[in-house]
Amino acid sequence: MRVAVIKFPGTTCEIDVYKALREANVESEVVRYKEFDGDKYNAVVIPGGFSFGDYLRAGSIAANTDTMRQIKEMADSGKVVVGICNGFQILVESGILEGALLPNLNMRFLSKWVYVRVNRFDTVLTKGLNKNVLRLPIAHAEGRYYHDKPELAKRLAVLLYSDERGNVDERYNPNGSVLNIAGIANEEGNVIGMMPHPERASFKLTSQDGSIDGLSLLRGLKRVEA
Amino acid sequence: MELVRKTLNRELSEEEWLTIDALWSEHCSYKSSKFFLTSFPSSGKNVVMGIEDWQDAGALDVGDGYAIILKVESHNHPSAVDPFNGSATGVGGVIRDIISKGARPIALLDMIRVGNLDNKRNKWLLKNIIAGIGFYGNSIGVPVVGGELSFDDTYTDNPLVDVAGVGVVKKDKIVPSVIKQPGLKIVIVGLTGLDGLGGASFASRKLSGEDEIGAVQIADPFAGKVVLDATLEVSDKVEAIKDLGGGGLVVAVTEMANGFGAIVNLDDVPLRVKDLSPAEILISETQERMLFAVKPERVKEVCEAFEYYEYPCAVIGEFTGDKRIRFLYRGKEVVDLPSDLLLRPPRYRWDVRRSKREVLNERPEVDVERAIRKVVSSPDLVDKFWAYSQFDYEVGTSTVLKPGEADSALISLPNGKLLAIKGDANPDLCVEDPYECGKYIVAEAYRNLATVGAKGIGLVDHLQFGDPRKPEVYYQFVESIRGIAEASQFFGTPVVGGKVSFYNENKEGKPIKPTPLVVMAGIVEGKFLRPRIFEGLSIVVVGLTRNEIRGSLFTKLFGNYGEVPKTRLNEELMASELIIRAINEGKTTFVKDISKGGLVGALLPIIAKGFGVSIRTRAIPSDDEDILAKLFSESGARFVLLAEEESVKWLEENAKGIYVSKIGRVTKEQKVLELDNEKRIDLSKEIDNYYYNYLEEVMSNY
Known part of the structure; x- marks a missing residue:
């Protein structure tokens, strides 16, 4: 077993991620946060949800658990760390990824299918991807990415909100993120966080118009495994 | 004492x-209602746990050893005082009733009724009701997959916040x-x-x-x-x-x-x-x-x-x-x-008294174009993206049809089957004739399930009325039950659970319009339909339009007159069965039931998607030549279909006693409704400024 899908109290997407990884032929298991042992895995996915109720600030309580200290060590040692939605929020709250995720500009939770342009092909999930515009759903209240050094953010950005042809414009920015950023990675590309939910775009039956671009992203973990 | x-x-x-x-x-004892509730049909081949068990939630067999738990409940009074916590705890209560049976909650529906949004307090109520449902449902990871949002002044002091939940459990593990x-x-x-x-x-x-x-x-x-x-x-x-x-x-x-x-x-x-x-x-x-x-x-x-x-x-x-x-x-x-x-x-069995209603039988002289523009601008018919986008409606990755995509929600079950679920109420009709209304809402739910290819298997109900000690109110309550029971019996959709909410009144002690509501579940046995619209498709009406316009959206806007729609149960069943067959044979790409707003209301989603619609009113099968009835009557057992030319013949040949008529086609003239090749009504303004923008705009400035 190589990929751990972390369940914090309040995580809601662990089964969805597990199912999508199975669809992508990636072996994984759901691990409750207290039982997590980083040495046993070479990749970890932190799924979406409302860890510890997102009380205080989204992701902030989970960021201060021993589980996240172990995940930071994994990240530093070059192992793969993926954060989706609340998982992304936890990664920035714990300082493993740069920047911050603020409340959406209109201060509302927003569920919507969006297009994102792939800005980097050197990360664990985007390496070898054969498309540069993906269709994925977002569902969050705190997804406005912020970074005080826009130049750096531009370099780290992996996914940018765009139209279906890949044009990045403020019109396609659903939450007010700086530079339309939907997901970023560290310089090395082994740690990646994103607001869209790839696991929800992994099954033909339940994806908008049957598109399964999320599965293409998750298959990146297969490439790591090999 | x-x-x-x-x-x-x-x-x-x-x-x-x-x-x-x-x-x-x-609330706990059903002391004013139990006597009549026992008249509901509550047994059948799919019933695992029925209403007589008095366990609040019901259970229906969905095959392969699985059952679904169905539950509906309102949180009307708390939501009137503290809409955020009131609606959020409403969701929590439904969820806990489902897990009490040992079942995993997999979907929620919310049926919201508030007063008109030109009133500041109603906006405040609506904003917080939706936020509260999202806050709770999103946090616990159960998707809100569908619902209703409608407006009427009767709910100004007493909003209705109905939440339904579906759970899934192995039949032999029900606790x-x-x-x-x-x-x-x-x-x-x-x-x-x-x-x-x-x-x-x-x-x-x-x-x-x-x-x-x-x-x-x-x-x-x-x-x-x-x-x-x-x-x-x-x-x-x-x-x-x-x-x-x-x-x-x-x-x-x-x-x-x-x-x-x-x-x-x-x-x-x-x-x-x-x-x-x-x-x-x-x-x-x-x-x-x-x-x-x-x-x-x-x-x-x-x-x-x-x-x-x-x-x-x-x-x-x-x-x-x-x-x-x-x-x-x-x-x-x-x-x-x-x-x-x-x-x-x-x-208690309180006195019943049929209320004497004003009978206005004067048909208004209304310009058809004006009537169409007014009906398509009704807040009840607008796009509800503002509301459902605040819900995490895809968590669980089982939401097959998304909110707003079709007339019924559709979710996949662990055994691979598809479950359709829909809540329906019709207070404007119930206030006119609660008995006919009881039948109508069950038939409407059955139709809505048919539009995605599903056959109803059972329902839960929620009966919302004023003070039962008032004879006029109690009459409405008893009559609605008669109607719901009769239709449920006929369709083979037993009532497996439900709830009663009395004392819904405004500050002056005036009761709400009677608002019984049913939530029906159904299973897709073969293919399901994801609605698709193409230019050039034929527009087909299934079913006979009747000049029974009382209690419709049209008469709400222009004054009440005419007769109340009667629900002909066998006609309903035959029409729904034709639809399910057509879906399975691949004879249609889009189906919508004709209800709120009549034929015009049913054509609106096609126009809103950026297509044009050209129809011949003479081709609409009807028992009356009155154009207002043809366009706005909400009589039952009817659908609008989109189909290829050669499928129209198939529909005609396979309709058992049900009228089928091609009335027009989908055109490329964006957002234009054309009547009888002469009247060209451009609805761009209504669609762009109103249909897609009304809720966003009205809710953003107050």
Whole structure:
């Protein structure tokens, strides 16, 4: 077993991620946060949800658990760390990824299918991807990415909100993120966080118009495994 | 009160009066409704757990050893006072009723009715109701997959917030809510606090307009999620599960005891604040608490599951065989009452009186174009993206049809089957004729399921009315039940559960329009339909339009006249069956039932998607030449279909006594409705400024 899908109290997407990884032929298991042992895995996915109720600030309580200290060590040692939605929020709250995720500009939770342009092909999930515009759903209240050094953010950005042809414009920015950023990675590309939910775009039956671009992203973990 | 004193032959303690008050409240005892509720058809081949079990939620067989749990409940009174917490705790209550059966909640629906949005307070109510549902549903990871949002001044002081939930469980793993033998330990999880004091009694009277905030519960969805996860972990280790809902601990213990006895030590109940009085502990409705009946040797492992999450779990007493409900506090017995007395409140059958309604039979002289523009601009028909986009409607990755995509929600089940689910009500019709309305809403739900290819298998209902002691109100209640029961019997969709909510009135004591509501579940046996629209497709009307326009959206806007639509049950069934067959044979790409707004209302989603529609009114099969009836009548058993030319013939040949007529085609003239090749009505303004923008705009500035 190589990929751990972390369940914090309040995580809601662990089964969805597990199912999508199975669809992508990636072996994984759901691990409750207290039982997590980083040495046993070479990749970890932190799924979406409302860890510890997102009380205080989204992701902030989970960021201060021993589980996240172990995940930071994994990240530093070059192992793969993926954060989706609340998982992304936890990664920035714990300082493993740069920047911050603020409340959406209109201060509302927003569920919507969006297009994102792939800005980097050197990360664990985007390496070898054969498309540069993906269709994925977002569902969050705190997804406005912020970074005080826009130049750096531009370099780290992996996914940018765009139209279906890949044009990045403020019109396609659903939450007010700086530079339309939907997901970023560290310089090395082994740690990646994103607001869209790839696991929800992994099954033909339940994806908008049957598109399964999320599965293409998750298959990146297969490439790591090999 | 005299009755109780006489039965017991003694004076009662304060705690005992509160116990009686909670258990005999309308909310918990159904004292004014039970007699008529027993007339619902409640058995059938798919019924696993029906209404006569009185377990609040019903269960239906969906094959391969699985059952779905169906539940509907309102939180009208709390939402009128504190819409955010009121609606959020409404979701929590439905979820806990589902997990009480050992089932995993997989979907929610919300049916919201508020006053018109030109009123500031209504906007405030709506904004917080939607936010509250999202806050709770999103946090616990259960998708809101569908619902209704409509407006009427009758709901200005008394909004209706109905939440339905679906759970899934292995049939042989359904956990009962009541015990079958004494000797079990009583285990409570969660902290008891001061909120929601006397909520069941509060819900069983009209709103006083005074400060009633103390009777509203506070939502804590994180605790709700912990309770959800841990309860499902222990559900096969306990003998009975019950949510601590209306009436609090005293009601949960008494109902779970099921006629047996119970002894509870109130000192052992984990408290959120110190020094609650025994009375407060008894009737507090603090959320996120559950009650379990557990074999003594299994208590430890049950509590360990909760302690993993640092969630309080305590043994507070045990079920006994002495048929007495006893609560101790600091060594003293504060309640000692016979089980029988508590579970058998006096029943009421109030007087009925048919209300005399103004009969206006004057057909208004209305310009057709003006009527069309006005109907398509009705807030009831606008796009509801503003609302459903605040819900995490895809968590669980089982939402096959998304909110707004079709007439019914559609979700996939663990056994691979597809479950359609839809809630329907029609207060404008119910106020005219509650009996016809009862039949109509069941038929409409059945039609809505058919539009995605599903056949209804059962339903739950929620009956919302004013003060039952008013004969006109009670008449509406009784008549709606007659209608719902008759149609359910006919369609083979038994009523497996439900709820009654009385005392819904405005500040002047005027009752709401009667709002019975049904939530029907159905299964797709073959193919399902995801609606698709292409230019050039033929527009087909299935069913005969009748000039029965009373109680329609059109008459609401232009003045009431004419006859009430009658529901012809066999015609409904034949029309729905034709639709399901057409979907399975691949003979249609889009189906919509004709209801609110009549034919024009049904064509609106096609136009809103940026297509044009050209129809010949003479081709609409109708019992009257009146153009207003053809365009706006809401008579039942009708659908609009889009189909290829060659499929129209198939539809005609396979319709058993049902009218089928090609009335026009989809054109490329964007957002234009063309009538009889002469009248060209450009609806761009209505669509762009209104259909897609109304809610966003009206809700963003206040």
